[in-house]
Amino acid sequence: MTVGIAGLGLIGGSLAKAYKAAKEPATVLGFDRDVSITHIAQIDGALDGELTTEKIAECDLILIALYTGAAAEYLEKIAPYVRPDAVVVDCCGTKRTICKAGFAIAEKYGFIYAGGHPMAGSQYSGFKYSRANLFWGSSMIIVPSRFDDIHLTAHIKSLLEPVGFGRITITTAEQHDQMIAFTSQMPHVVSNAFIKSPTAKAHKGFSAGSYKDLTRVAWLNEIMWTELFFENQDFLLQEMDYLIDALKEYRTALANGDREAMTKLLAQGRRCKEEIDG
Secondary structure: OOEEEOOOOOOHHHHHHHHOOOOOOOEEEEOOOHHHHHHHHHHOOOEEEHHHHHHHHHOEEEEEOOOOHHHHHHHHHHHHHHOOOOOEOOOOOHHHHHHHHHHHHHHHHEEEEEEEEEEEEOOOOOHOOOOOOOOOOEEEEEOOOHHHHHHHHHHHHHHHHHHHHOHHHHEEEHHHHHHHHHHHHHHHHHHHHHHOHHHHHHHOOOOOOOHHHHHHHOOOOOHHHHHHHHOOOOHHHHHHHHHHHHHHHHHHHHHHHOHHHHHHHHHHHHHHHHHHHH
């Protein structure tokens, strides 16, 4: 199998390394806007060569690990060269915008496209932090063009199998973006806002696991996350409002010295966690 990967940051670089480290290593071709990164990836052994326009037709699978706008532009650029039996999957963090563009481009040029989102990452970005086992046991979300084609989804799953995902989740672009606002984007907003407390500068010697867990993703790529937040503005605002309303209840109970109300609020949260986690 020959895999082409566009974008060799944390996600793209880790995908490249995963396919090379597989039981049956794939031939991996890569592209990055920073040519030096492509060369470094080749020296590192993550790539067998550069993913040029001429090489697109050799790929059985093309993974696009670029920001949404750049991903759509890249897909439009390579579309005339993609084989009809090849599969193109993007790895963008939101799905409505890229899937709308991707499905239209794929239909126009006659190849297979699906939206994708590998649910793994790190607070660090860039190829130097990529690793072959980043996705082991994690979920890969797929948004197919058709939900009644089991052969298509089975084929996509087989192409992704060497990466080591623990689960393939099939969904719509709409549902993906709604869920990701809660599971991914809100934690980044909360973490990034929480660390701005003036008390944070004096935390050493007073913090343990809860502090580390809550603040880990405050260290983020602000350019990428700004783009993702605005692409998902409606669902993210909805989740922010839920949290703000809940925090107001806790604050009111504390300000009023209402221990009974606080106990009830904490118990409700604990029960929610128990029910959600089973």
